[in-house]
Amino acid sequence: MVGIKSLKPLSHLGTFASALENYGRKFININILARAQGRAYLLDHELLVCSISKNAKSIGPVPDWLSPAPMGLLQKIRYLFPEIISNEEYKEFEVGYSYDEADDDPQAEKLLSLLGTKNIHCVSYRNYIEDRDSISICMIDPSMLIIEERLQFTFDQICSSVKSSTLYKATKHRNFADELLGLLRGRI
Numbered sequence: 001m002v003g004i005k006s007l008k009p010l011s012h013l014g015t016f017a018s019a020l021e022n023y024g025r026k027f028i029n030i031n032i033l034a035r036a037q038g039r040a041y042l043l044d045h046e047l048l049v050c051s052i053s054k055n056a057k058s059i060g061p062v063p064d065w066l067s068p069a070p071m072g073l074l075q076k077i078r079y080l081f082p083e084i085i086s087n088e089e090y091k092e093f094e095v096g097y098s099y100d101e102a103d104d105d106p107q108a109e110k111l112l113s114l115l116g117t118k119n120i121h122c123v124s125y126r127n128y129i130e131d132r133d134s135i136s137i138c139m140i141d142p143s144m145l146i147i148e149e150r151l152q153f154t155f156d157q158i159c160s161s162v163k164s165s166t167l168y169k170a171t172k173h174r175n176f177a178d179e180l181l182g183l184l185r186g187r188i
Contacts, residue, residue: 007048007142009112010070014137018130019047049149052122052137056144059084060124061135070108073123073138077115084118115140 013019052058062080065072074093078085093107121144127136139145 007145011139012136014127015131015134018127018134018136021130047151048147050145050147053144056121057119058122058124059120062125064125064128070105070111074111089114
């Protein structure tokens with residue numbers, strides 16, 4: 001599994017292709033805009049290649065809840081696994097408004113605590129957005145991740161890779177991801 005930069009509760013991890021797709025959508029456009037405005041922004045990055053501890057308890061795979069929002073995860077688990085989250089537990093949450101990111105959501109800690117009491121460390125899901133139909137993981141307890149490799153790169157490396165003829169002509173993002181992974185590891 002590959003995740004970007006930091007491992008915190010409710011981090012989403014997936015294939016290298018999904019990480020690049022996510023990176024591209026969130027960061028490359030921001031960097032291009034920042035450069036056009038003469039500013040420097042998010043120039044250095046790190047991808048973490050991880051595996052999950054064999055002691056981790058997972059549920060899933062579930063369908064993608066199409067949002068990084070904790071309340072989307074809560075609703076998906078409640079619907080698919082009613083034995084995990086009871087009606088009484090579910091009623092403790094304000095499920096109306098949902099924040100886009102776990103860091104912004106005041107109910108994220110409550111969800112983490114509830115899933116922690118159920119000894120759930122991660123939820124696997126079929127990713128419908130990045131690297132479509134691949135399996136991704138939402139980590140409840142990042143201490144169950146084992147970092148195997150750290151890949152450092154800069155925005156300039158990504159830009160020059162995209163401009164190279166082989167990468168630019170790649171029509172499938174999996175091909176692009178494999179080539180970029182080789183570049184980051186110094187094999188291209």
